[in-house]
Amino acid sequence: MMKPVEIIKDIEAVGPALYLKQEDILIFSDMHIGYEEALVKQGMFVPKFHFKDLVKQVEKVLEDLGSKPRTIVINGDLKHEFGTISEEEWRNTLKMLDFLKRNCEKLVLVKGNHDTVLGPIAEKRDVLLVDSLLDGDKMIIHGDKLVEVPAPIKTIIIGHEHAAVSIHEDLRKETYKCYLIGNYNRKKLIVMPSMNPLVEGSDILADKPLSPFLKKDIGNFEVHIVEGDVYNFGKINQLRK
Ligand SMILES: [Mn+2]
Numbered sequence: 001m002m003k004p005v006e007i008i009k010d011i012e013a014v015g016p017a018l019y020l021k022q023e024d025i026l027i028f029s030d031m032h033i034g035y036e037e038a039l040v041k042q043g044m045f046v047p048k049f050h051f052k053d054l055v056k057q058v059e060k061v062l063e064d065l066g067s068k069p070r071t072i073v074i075n076g077d078l079k080h081e082f083g084t085i086s087e088e089e090w091r092n093t094l095k096m097l098d099f100l101k102r103n104c105e106k107l108v109l110v111k112g113n114h115d116t117v118l119g120p121i122a123e124k125r126d127v128l129l130v131d132s133l134l135d136g137d138k139m140i141i142h143g144d145k146l147v148e149v150p151a152p153i154k155t156i157i158i159g160h161e162h163a164a165v166s167i168h169e170d171l172r173k174e175t176y177k178c179y180l181i182g183n184y185n186r187k188k189l190i191v192m193p194s195m196n197p198l199v200e201g202s203d204i205l206a207d208k209p210l211s212p213f214l215k216k217d218i219g220n221f222e223v224h225i226v227e228g229d230v231y232n233f234g235k236i237n238q239l240r241k
Pocket of ligand 1 (some may be wrong): 023076077112114142144159161226
């Protein structure tokens with residue numbers, strides 16, 4: 001069992017999920033249900049573990065948190081496919097929603113750029129689907145496009161980026177999912193890793209950031225690696241050397 005790690009005051013990383021203590025909100029980002037099927041359609045061979053692994057990881061987060069959160073938020077890209085929903089994707093998405101609903105009082109879906117047809121699914125399970133969630137001084141938003149951030153908001157939490165970082169160990173290079181913590185317009189910005197078990201994400205040291213929230217120099221952002229537990233690896237600038 002892993003213990004939640006406080007990465008900012010009153011905000012804990014529970015592996016790849018983020019827990020807001022005061023608000024009692026647990027956040028998952030970028031599950032990309034149906035990712036595997038999309039790869040198969042492109043002619044790639046991938047073993048069919050995606051959904052099973054995803055469920056296992058979500059279960060582990062809930063276990064590690066140790067108590068049932070009041071609210072669970074999926075911060076965008078619950079499912080992968082643009083456009084039509086395949087039967088399996090539909091089934092797995094409903095399964096995930098049912099499972100999460102059993103583990104909280106309130107489930108909220110924040111729209112991601114892949115979630116263009118999520119409406120009917122959310123409706124079917126009576127789940128709230130929103131562009132962003134504001135609670136106290138926190139704003140939870142997917143992060144694929146910029147929005148005006150209301151003045152009382154002090155902390156913005158985004159996904160979308162699938163943040164990861166490559167670390168050189170001797171001659172090997174390993175990529176790890178990570179959190180990024182920095183600032184956006186004098187507000188705190190937390191970038192969450194993706195829950196997608198098949199890919200680590202895009203390497204913050206090699207790739208250009210995707211989210212418009214990360215347009216400025218992010219050298220001062222702090223990197224917290226998720227590898228079972230969560231570890232502070234210092235600033236991006238230091239890792240670039
Ligand atoms: Mn996205």
